[in-house]
């Protein structure tokens with residue numbers, strides 16, 4: 154039971170998954186709004202979010218564009234349903250397209266997106282370089298990758314310190330990689346941003 158609950162953030166499922174989604178909405182709000190505010194999304198950008206959860210950041214990103222499209226990939230059907238409900242108007246108007254999928258094997262052609270971002274999700278990629286290599290493949294040359302994670306010293310997060318994620322991006326072929334730190338000391342987050350050459 155405990156292991157099942159611990160596994161939920163990696164793939165929220167069923168009624169418990171919906172409750173986990175509700176909690177994520179509260180705790181991850183800042184991470185989602187902040188990450189989208191860092192991205193240079195234009196009215197015509199083609200953007201992909203990996204592991205969109207309840208779709209908070211998708212809604213923010215969709216508000217920034219008129220003619221572009223924000224795509225989302227999620228492992229969890231439960232989260233997909235919640236995010237679809239939240240973004241139903243943008244889905245109707247064609248600005249948002251959400252689908253099930255796995256970062257390890259993205260269902261998109263090479264060089265397709267201007268921006269690919271992911272928030273609180275890299276922890277579940279095994280190995281993380283496989284997901285990052287897939288992101289590199291679907292990004293256009295000079296496209297932007299942004300990976301947001303918690304900057305904490307708890308056991309779960311120690312593996313994901315900013316310099317480690319920066320090195321993972323570099324070894325997956327990205328350049329210009331920089332670390333931006335969130336401004337709230339009570340909620341330590343960072344975003345590793347880089348480009349495809």
Ligand SMILES: C[S@@+](CC[C@H](N)C(=O)[O-])C[C@H]1O[C@@H](n2cnc3c(N)ncnc32)[C@H](O)[C@@H]1O
Pocket residue numbers: 162163164165177178181184185203204205206207226227228229232254255256257271272273274277278
């Ligand atoms: C901790 S939640 C974060 C959700 C949202 N990004 C946020 O910050 O509120 C991680 C999400 O990533 C999804 N996920 C985990 N591994 C994934 C993978 N390999 N490919 C796509 N989505 C994945 C999970 O189903 C879950 O909804």
